[in-house]
Amino acid sequence: MLNFTLFSVVRQKSTIFALENKTMHMTPDSALQGKTAAYFTLGCKLNFAETASIERQLADVGVRKVKKGEVADICIVNTCSVTEVADHKCRQAIHKLVRQHPGATVVVTGCYAQLKPQEVAAIEGVTLVLSQSEKGKIVECLTKCSSAPAPSTIIPQPSAPFVPSCSCGDRTRYFLKVQDGCNYFCTYCTIPFARGRSRNGSIASLVAQARQAAAEGGKEIVITGVNIGDFGRTTGESFLDLLRALDTVEGIERYRISSIEPNLLTDEVLQFCAESRAFMPHFHIPLQSGSDEVLRLMHRRYDTALFYNKVSRARELMPDAFIGVDVIVGTRGETAALFDEAERFIESLPISLLHVFSYSERPGTAALRIPHVVRPEEKHERSQRLLAISDRKLHAFYERFMGTTRPVLLEHSRIKGLFNGFTDNYIKVEYRGAGVDNQILSLKLSGWNEEHTALKTLPPAPPYKGGE
Numbered sequence: 001m002l003n004f005t006l007f008s009v010v011r012q013k014s015t016i017f018a019l020e021n022k023t024m025h026m027t028p029d030s031a032l033q034g035k036t037a038a039y040f041t042l043g044c045k046l047n048f049a050e051t052a053s054i055e056r057q058l059a060d061v062g063v064r065k066v067k068k069g070e071v072a073d074i075c076i077v078n079t080c081s082v083t084e085v086a087d088h089k090c091r092q093a094i095h096k097l098v099r100q101h102p103g104a105t106v107v108v109t110g111c112y113a114q115l116k117p118q119e120v121a122a123i124e125g126v127t128l129v130l131s132q133s134e135k136g137k138i139v140e141c142l143t144k145c146s147s148a149p150a151p152s153t154i155i156p157q158p159s160a161p162f163v164p165s166c167s168c169g170d171r172t173r174y175f176l177k178v179q180d181g182c183n184y185f186c187t188y189c190t191i192p193f194a195r196g197r198s199r200n201g202s203i204a205s206l207v208a209q210a211r212q213a214a215a216e217g218g219k220e221i222v223i224t225g226v227n228i229g230d231f232g233r234t235t236g237e238s239f240l241d242l243l244r245a246l247d248t249v250e251g252i253e254r255y256r257i258s259s260i261e262p263n264l265l266t267d268e269v270l271q272f273c274a275e276s277r278a279f280m281p282h283f284h285i286p287l288q289s290g291s292d293e294v295l296r297l298m299h300r301r302y303d304t305a306l307f308y309n310k311v312s313r314a315r316e317l318m319p320d321a322f323i324g325v326d327v328i329v330g331t332r333g334e335t336a337a338l339f340d341e342a343e344r345f346i347e348s349l350p351i352s353l354l355h356v357f358s359y360s361e362r363p364g365t366a367a368l369r370i371p372h373v374v375r376p377e378e379k380h381e382r383s384q385r386l387l388a389i390s391d392r393k394l395h396a397f398y399e400r401f402m403g404t405t406r407p408v409l410l411e412h413s414r415i416k417g418l419f420n421g422f423t424d425n426y427i428k429v430e431y432r433g434a435g436v437d438n439q440i441l442s443l444k445l446s447g448w449n450e451e452h453t454a455l456k457t458l459p460p461a462p463p464y465k466g467g468e
């Protein structure tokens, strides 16, 4: 069993030092001023939000993000550990950054660093391994690291408080972290070990961050967390009250809920989203398996009947809603017969897209005690079957809206004159024009683009006025 102790690993040349749990007041003339940093993030939206927050903390003390091809003084790697493949990708990314930025201070944080600190510290070129809780104290950690180099050591930290984060990074959308950690302990998942117990920011502080995003010109906020429907463990507030409060923030015209457990997607939340000013008809709901027996083995807190009920209710209240669903194939205990049953259930769901993941064995998880193991080739074949269902459903969803006009938030693409964007109900579109970055326009959706990955849109596009 892995424990929840948080830590710092510091690997340098001379004396040992401990990272004290106190705040240092940094000024722009700190030891970091004038340095440059490169950032690399793997994993979920929450990680991307947290990297952007680290970037902001460093920018505040004068650390500039490197330009392409420039060698950085500091490299920040925010890792993921959702599968063995994710761990491998993290190691590859660290090796690459060490090669590309010789002599840089290489800081590794995130779920992989939290779960396997010694493994990460042993990678050639890694200077500092930070626990999740220290993502909010990056300046302090880096300053101490530069002033008091130390050999490898592990320093326990008390249980982490909620570290706020609301950032847009390079993108148009803002990601507002409202909750962190999870108390569910699904048998296949390491997240409670990597991120600790469920905790959250207060509604007042989150509304203040949303207001700040609006003041910076943000129009869309994605509400992120590990198990966001579990919001309120720290403050005793409810997720529904959070949504109500955010909906009143002037200037934010769109909210999306990044992912919510089906058992926590209450009828009240669905009803509120359907009637709200700014919550988009877009849901992302993890199903994980369409077999009740596999759900039981996973220790999920619902069955297929409840899931079907939630999706149907969402569809009833918001007929145009985009509904994305996560599924894991090849978990221990998923026999061929149980997968067939799951596939039939998934096919029957009125959803728009599947996110298909292959089960990966994770050390320390309860799933390892389930005897039936699915062979890699079977996992692959099951994945392909579900991806085919997903393709059909996504295609049908997009085609249903061809010829209709919908509000689109646009952002520039790498191609000059071409803008990408998403409709309110999460259809990806392309628009040819100029000067429309971060604007919401009413666009008519026409046919597929050449790659068949988005819908083209037809000008002219009169300005979209929120609420119309």
Ligand code: SF4
Residues within 6 Å of the ligand: 182, 183, 184, 185, 186, 189, 190, 191, 192, 226, 227, 261
């Ligand atoms: S709900 Fe289950 S799968 Fe999701 S983070 Fe919590 S333990 Fe992991």
